[in-house]
Amino acid sequence: MANELPDLGSYTDNIISTAEEDRISKQILYQVNQSPSVIHDVEIDDYLASLGNNLLMNTSISNRHIEFFILNDSTINAFAMLGGVVGVHTGLFLAANSESELASVLAHEISHITQKHLPRIIASQQRDSYKTALGMALAILISRSNPQLASGAMQAASASAAQNTLDFTRAHEKEADREGIKLLDRAGFDVRGSINFFKTMQKSSQFSDGAAPAFLRTHPITSDRISDIEDRLKDFPYRQRVDSDNFYYVKGKLRAFLEEKSSIINLLKENIKNKSYLNESGEHFALAYAYYRNNQIKETRQEINFLQKLKPANPMLLNLDATLLIKEGKLNEATDLYQKSLSMFPTYRAFVYGLADHYIGFKQSPMAINLLEKYLSIYPRDPNLYELMAKAHAKLGNILLQNESLAEAFYYRYNLREAISLMDLAVRSKDGNFYQKSRVETRLKELQREEMLFKKALN
Numbered sequence: 001m002a003n004e005l006p007d008l009g010s011y012t013d014n015i016i017s018t019a020e021e022d023r024i025s026k027q028i029l030y031q032v033n034q035s036p037s038v039i040h041d042v043e044i045d046d047y048l049a050s051l052g053n054n055l056l057m058n059t060s061i062s063n064r065h066i067e068f069f070i071l072n073d074s075t076i077n078a079f080a081m082l083g084g085v086v087g088v089h090t091g092l093f094l095a096a097n098s099e100s101e102l103a104s105v106l107a108h109e110i111s112h113i114t115q116k117h118l119p120r121i122i123a124s125q126q127r128d129s130y131k132t133a134l135g136m137a138l139a140i141l142i143s144r145s146n147p148q149l150a151s152g153a154m155q156a157a158s159a160s161a162a163q164n165t166l167d168f169t170r171a172h173e174k175e176a177d178r179e180g181i182k183l184l185d186r187a188g189f190d191v192r193g194s195i196n197f198f199k200t201m202q203k204s205s206q207f208s209d210g211a212a213p214a215f216l217r218t219h220p221i222t223s224d225r226i227s228d229i230e231d232r233l234k235d236f237p238y239r240q241r242v243d244s245d246n247f248y249y250v251k252g253k254l255r256a257f258l259e260e261k262s263s264i265i266n267l268l269k270e271n272i273k274n275k276s277y278l279n280e281s282g283e284h285f286a287l288a289y290a291y292y293r294n295n296q297i298k299e300t301r302q303e304i305n306f307l308q309k310l311k312p313a314n315p316m317l318l319n320l321d322a323t324l325l326i327k328e329g330k331l332n333e334a335t336d337l338y339q340k341s342l343s344m345f346p347t348y349r350a351f352v353y354g355l356a357d358h359y360i361g362f363k364q365s366p367m368a369i370n371l372l373e374k375y376l377s378i379y380p381r382d383p384n385l386y387e388l389m390a391k392a393h394a395k396l397g398n399i400l401l402q403n404e405s406l407a408e409a410f411y412y413r414y415n416l417r418e419a420i421s422l423m424d425l426a427v428r429s430k431d432g433n434f435y436q437k438s439r440v441e442t443r444l445k446e447l448q449r450e451e452m453l454f455k456k457a458l459n
Ligand SMILES: [Zn+2]
Pocket: 108, 112, 168, 173, 176, 218, 219
């Protein structure tokens, strides 16, 4: 029983320095923000981040930040990259039947990061750490998130070579499984979610024209691995866990937006009629969004009213309700609902975005600016808040402030070059007071210095 962990070979912890990993992370996140396959939806992103952070809090690297994002891809896959970035395919999210199942995959990916598997692979190959790591991380991301970009023969070849060299070993997989189970347990999830999900994935591979889901290929599930997990699960007591409504609501929103409009409406109606669903309110929520997307205002309202009786104070429901009120032309009611919702859920960003945008559209840009300033002190790295701020300043004709906010939006989307050119425009603006002018000048110098350090690191 002693020495259970497989020998993964010696490696030096500092093969990639923190600063280098930070730069890799920024490059990857730049690509993530550019990719048309990445889903940018604050409610879905925040849900995934809160699930991931709940797990992360229970690791030895709880002070570290991991960025989670969701890719529009129907294959069942998730992957961890250098720089602490974890991607989850929509196909995997939709295949998960419980929150614990979804969490089991996140826990596995987080464990690849906590156990430093990627730096170890690079160390074991004695490569020129930084440049190779960066190139590999980007090649993988490009090939996964945007296959047509990697379609050139050279690019495809290098991407697949990078893929092969960065595939985890069997020992890595077992370690990530074991650490993942411990993590699931510590965070209060049902550890059996992991084995249930493996079984779900195996089942789905039988139905998808014989090909194994991608997750099974990059994280091959051997019978050895399954029995190892089952063996370990014996140590954990049975635990029943009630899934959050938002797990089902996020799934519902994804289904409503990813499937073909009229067929998803028919399917959901049929499911509701036959009571064939995992979660009743989740199915109605999906139908509400499907109607909304199809511009069926009256039907959306009916579903919202039904859900309000079932689950009155869900933030995702309140957000859809307020969005619909605007479509119904009930502008004051929408303002009231956003304000009331924010007092109930003061950190829920979808309300902030919605209300700020509503103020701007309603010729109340100064109100929007007040709101956005308040929330920028809570979320100082949120590019969407800066983008809305730029929009509000544009309405008021504040050129310097508009360019400054837009520059920050690009900066927090990791597009340093665009951030610099916009901050330069802010500096050259004819308006703005002395204090604002010196602020943008200082910031421009900071950004230029960061770019210089970045270029130096690449040479
Ligand atoms: Zn794995």
